[in-house]
Amino acid sequence: MSMSRLAWHDLPADTRAAVHEHTGPFLTSADVTTGANSGVAVKAYTSAGPVFIKGIPTDHRQVKTQRREADVNPYLPPSAPKLLWHTQGGGWDLLGFELIDGSIADYTPGSPDLPLVVAALTELADTPCPDIPLLDLADRYASYTSTPELFGGEALLHTDVAPHNVLVDSTAHLIDWAWPTRGPAWADPAVWVVRLIEAGHTPEQAEQWAAKVPGFRTAHPHVLAAFADANAHQWEEVRALEPRSLWKQRMTASAAAWRDHQRALALRTDA
Known part of the structure; x- marks a missing residue:
């Protein structure tokens, strides 16, 4: 809230x-x-x-x-x-x-900011996770999935790459570290997928951008499908708190679109 x-x-x-x-x-x-x-x-x-x-x-x-x-x-x-x-x-x-006097990141298709965000997420993925108390991704998603153990890892995560949390000048800067989290390296680009869909990308296009971040490419397809499902449940809960909020409606719809895309991929993989 x-x-x-x-x-x-x-x-x-x-x-x-x-x-x-x-x-x-x-x-x-x-x-x-x-x-x-x-x-x-x-x-x-x-x-x-x-x-x-x-x-x-x-x-x-x-x-x-x-x-x-x-x-x-x-x-x-x-x-x-x-x-x-x-x-x-x-x-x-x-x-x-x-003070970073940049502009809010533009995630729309064709934006010149997208490669800069890839670079920032890659830089973060290359940053050692400190030995300090952090939130844990598996714990944060435990109420949205029956398999939270799939979301364990030892990478330092931001977990809230909304456009207003990324300021862009000649570089993309991740700001607002209110939820620093320990988890798998694929998680931040996976969270970014939903933001890209909300900005106008198809799920396939969003995943192509996320795959430019090395950690995303290491995720097992079934793990991504489980996370997409958990993420959709999380956004459904967020929207339920303020059902008239238009941006929460859009984010819930975007998370559902990625979940449905991942389910379709899983079905094809299992066939």
């Missing part, structure tokens, strides 16, 4: 003061409206340089995602924005990141 978003100047004075201890006074700033997992998000330009700030109230159940982002950041690939500081003040938990 998304949370209400406040503008920077609507935050308590103590919260803004805690940030200014790290940044100094803002020269200019701009509130960010994209994304769904922060209570405040702002681009700030200071005499010390630009910074992206995101925050969540300390009494919000999602505040744990701030700690996850802080803990995993030192282990992320070079293209991911670096965490500059982590602070609390006025009832808010706040992270300050290197």
